[in-house]
Amino acid sequence: MKVCKFGGTSVASAEQIMKVAGIISSDRSRRIVVVSAPGKRYPEDRKVTDMLIRLADAALDNKDTEPLLAEVVGRFSLIAEGLGIGGEFVSTVEEDLRSRLAADRPHAGRFMDLMKAAGEDNNARLIAAYLNQIGIEAVYKSPKEAGLIVEGPAGDGMADTESYVRLSKLKEETRVIVFPGFFGYTKDGVLCTFGRGGSDITGAILAASTGADMYENFTDVDGVFAANPNVVDNPALIGKMTYREMRELAYNGFTVLHDESLMPAFNHSVPVNIKNTNNPAAPGTLIVKERECKTQPVIGIAADSGFSTLYVDKYLMNREMGFGRRLLGILEDEQISFEHTPTGIDNMSVIIRNKFLTPEKEERILKRCFDELKVDDAHISSDYSMIVLVGETMRYSKGLAARAAMALAGSGTNIEMINQGSSEVSIVFGVKKEDEKKALRAVYNEFFVPAHAHTF
């Protein structure tokens, strides 16, 4: 049995939903279908979820909601029409939206969740109706009815463990289940959305709880590429990788997946297949617990900008017990996570994501470094990028760091930082942001384009 999740672009139009129906009907083991809200049909298009956020904002600001409501209804109307589904369905969408807008609003965040979720919820009803219309027995299933109970703050929920027991009953359903992604309900029955990658999480939870043989994640690309295709020309497609590799790549900038969204599936050892709705015959990328092949030590190369370095210098720092702990404590007081901490005898750097910093925080941190840690020097530099080589089998392969460093040097990139030694899955090179693209290309060529590779 397979659980399939279709992302926003896969369900953005009648034409796309027809492809989805074709995919479902071609394999009877595709029993549970999780759908996103209609996404973009072309780059400048507006997603339904974004329309709903605007609509909710207008309602919260007591502005006129009618034109924004009409925009959402119009989009669903266009899709329904294309699928040959009658106007009465469009009326139910409008009624649904009006009833959400009319709900009590004790908490703005919960209201926003309720509005945003309307995209997935109505799309699931629409797709279930369409499947039945073309002869595929299907049923819309509400997360509330199915028992997907979510805990946590608005917009960042997590499924509780008992949900997995309740949701396991879904496998008894003989019809194809169409399940809206992105949200569940609290124990008190209040709608709560997941964080980033929300529909991916729903699919992963359903795959885990039903013990699916496979979690198929349909998107609009043929799979995961070994490097960003916007920077590297025609990068290699990754045929198979491990969960750990996926997580490292996602954490370090691969946007096709959110690093934690697939975890429920991984934790229950359900393999994940990233596939293309527009090219379903392509094998896609398979993400599994273990892979055997050791011929390709580097499976992918991530590049991510937006890092800063806090540098502190103090003579005889190495003799000062507790210095590092106190420095990290200052960052923690500002609710700042750190990525890496390269050290010298008399100095220490902390690599931080820019998103954690503000000018006020930076000022407070530097002041405390001087006042409390009595450092000789402290400063923060931004505009760093990280180039991350990922591969489970890198640890068995000597000379990998050398090849990467050599490729970077050959491209004229100065290596600002190297972090290797704890993770067995990654090696991190810090470079100046201005060098990021050429650095990524150079390292990609070294490991993926045979003519470029150096040998010893």
Place this chain on the structure above:
Amino acid sequence: MKVCKFGGTSVASAEQIMKVAGIISSDRSRRIVVVSAPGKRYPEDRKVTDMLIRLADAALDNKDTEPLLAEVVGRFSLIAEGLGIGGEFVSTVEEDLRSRLAADRPHAGRFMDLMKAAGEDNNARLIAAYLNQIGIEAVYKSPKEAGLIVEGPAGDGMADTESYVRLSKLKEETRVIVFPGFFGYTKDGVLCTFGRGGSDITGAILAASTGADMYENFTDVDGVFAANPNVVDNPALIGKMTYREMRELAYNGFTVLHDESLMPAFNHSVPVNIKNTNNPAAPGTLIVKERECKTQPVIGIAADSGFSTLYVDKYLMNREMGFGRRLLGILEDEQISFEHTPTGIDNMSVIIRNKFLTPEKEERILKRCFDELKVDDAHISSDYSMIVLVGETMRYSKGLAARAAMALAGSGTNIEMINQGSSEVSIVFGVKKEDEKKALRAVYNEFFVPAHAHTF
């Protein structure tokens, strides 16, 4: 004006002391001479300081001290005889030792200090006598009389800042001052020795306080070599390096100098010249505040064994604010300093010098990692070595890390860890201890033997 310090092997015998006298007489600017206790004349020889420690131990254990006392007196007698100095000098040495042995012993550490310092003290008197005998006007100067006031525990004193003012008066002395290294006195007049590199510290303090133009540190090698001569054949001699380079090399395993002993001179911008008593015409190694040459980016390569790695792994560690600080806090509770902390998404390693660990400490640390930090995995591996490339101008030179990593790979060494990015003066490679020597040779050849060097 120069302050000269002569180490143990430079004053180990009459023949060596004659060389010292020759060095002093050949340059009239050598006005202050700091001397060690007689050191080893040949590898299996016993240093006077070690004899004195045995003597003090015997006294503390109420054992027979006479044979050990006779050994020290005998050694001085041999030197005095060789220098043509009369037996009455030898009697003063014996009297001095007996009076030290007879002193009150309220504190064993202070008694040990008093006994150990007899080596330097009597040697300074002997050398002053010899200089006068051969026509060089010289005077023995006691640290007490000169005002070298030391604070801190027995065996690990530090000069107080006012000592520098008092000691500055030494430059008014017209005769050559012979000053015993290694010790001073507390404010209460109790003798207290310095820590490791003690006579070097005395010389550095005198050079700093008298505003010397140069601090000449005479030893038994031609200077500082770019790598350990016991591992690398005929390593290059470092002609000139900066204080920071010296400190990095010394901290990371260069034994010719102790990393902090020369700091008083550096803090007062007195250049240091490491010279060879047995080859005084050789220019030696000059240690200065700044150097201009940028042709040789790597000035020296240190290698040091005796490191352990504490590795901890916990899923979603990257999301857990304060994890790193808490881990370092556990180490701090055990009074453990750390060297480096390479990090991954879900894991962190801490590199520690083995000397800080015991089986009991390791057990407590691992238990707390599991109990308090709730890690999924934690273990400690020992037998790591660090290969450290040092050079102020490395930061201007692209591709250095690549060349080093490539040389390591070419030698079949697996790189366990790389730390680059905070210190501008060093790059650290962690390797298995069994690979240390071949790793050092490979990196040395890459940067110092033209035929081996790789180019881009």
